[in-house]
Amino acid sequence: MRRLTYENARGERIVFYLSPILIESLTGIGEVDADLQGQKSPYQDGETHLDVILQPRFIDLEGSILKTDLREMKAYRKHILKVCNPKLGLGKITLELDGDTKEIFGVLDGTPSFPERGRDVWQKFLITWKCPDPYWRDPQEVSRALRSYRGKFILPTTFPFELGISGDSTILYNGGDVDAPVTIDIQGPVTRPRVINKTTGQFVILNRSLSADEVLHINTNDQNKRVEIYRGAETIEKAIGYLDHDSDFWKLEPGDNEIQYIADAGNADAIVAIAWHNHYLGM
Incomplete structure (x- = not known):
């Protein structure tokens, strides 16, 4: 057909x-x-x-x-x-x-x-x-979520104790032929979030805190690169100036990519969603 x-x-x-x-x-x-x-x-x-x-x-x-x-x-x-x-x-x-x-x-x-x-x-x-x-791409978008901070301090407690584990990591699989651009959405509250592709060594860092009603949106597609902060359904601020100067608009390599999300501070509601379409050279 x-x-x-x-x-x-x-x-x-x-x-x-x-x-x-x-x-x-x-x-x-x-x-x-x-x-x-x-x-x-x-x-x-x-x-x-x-x-x-x-x-x-x-x-x-x-x-x-x-x-x-x-x-x-x-x-x-x-x-x-x-x-x-x-x-x-x-x-x-x-x-x-x-x-x-x-x-x-x-x-x-x-x-x-x-x-x-x-x-x-x-x-x-x-x-x-x-x-x-x-590049052709799959119609279905693939999406994964990670938490930046998982608290473990519960009262009453005994010593020694863990105050928290700052970060979450996972393996994302790019099943396409070439590097796949991603969209990254970070939900506050969180302070100085970092999303790292440990497979490539590239990362993106926001030198700013996000409140509970703010979402940071990053698009790494070469044709549509964006860094914006949303509150509700509206863009409230262009945020590329808040990115650390060493940040990269990284993509997923074909195959497995180890992704880590960490932050200086946050809570269980502070999550990041990473989404992408697999890209192909032809049909």
């Missing part, structure tokens, strides 16, 4: 499948161009490899409107043009292929094209999306 659903920024959806809007050709779902980054020294044979940078993904869909009645054909043309409007910006592409489902975000690279029908009974069309982030 090969079915593609496009949902624009207004929530309007269109499904390309068999009838009445048939997919005839779909390219760009696997291949994506890459730039090889290298460095050359004087008198060096060849060059030294540095990195590989993937380019935006372009997805081309060719199809046909399987209607012979001119009024119905025109109605479907208008529907395609309305939903696939490049002025609306990024929309979500969901592809179901051979029992697998992945999604990606793309913007229309121009309006849909409808060639002259000539002797064709059906109306053909061509649609191209440009996906700035070239």
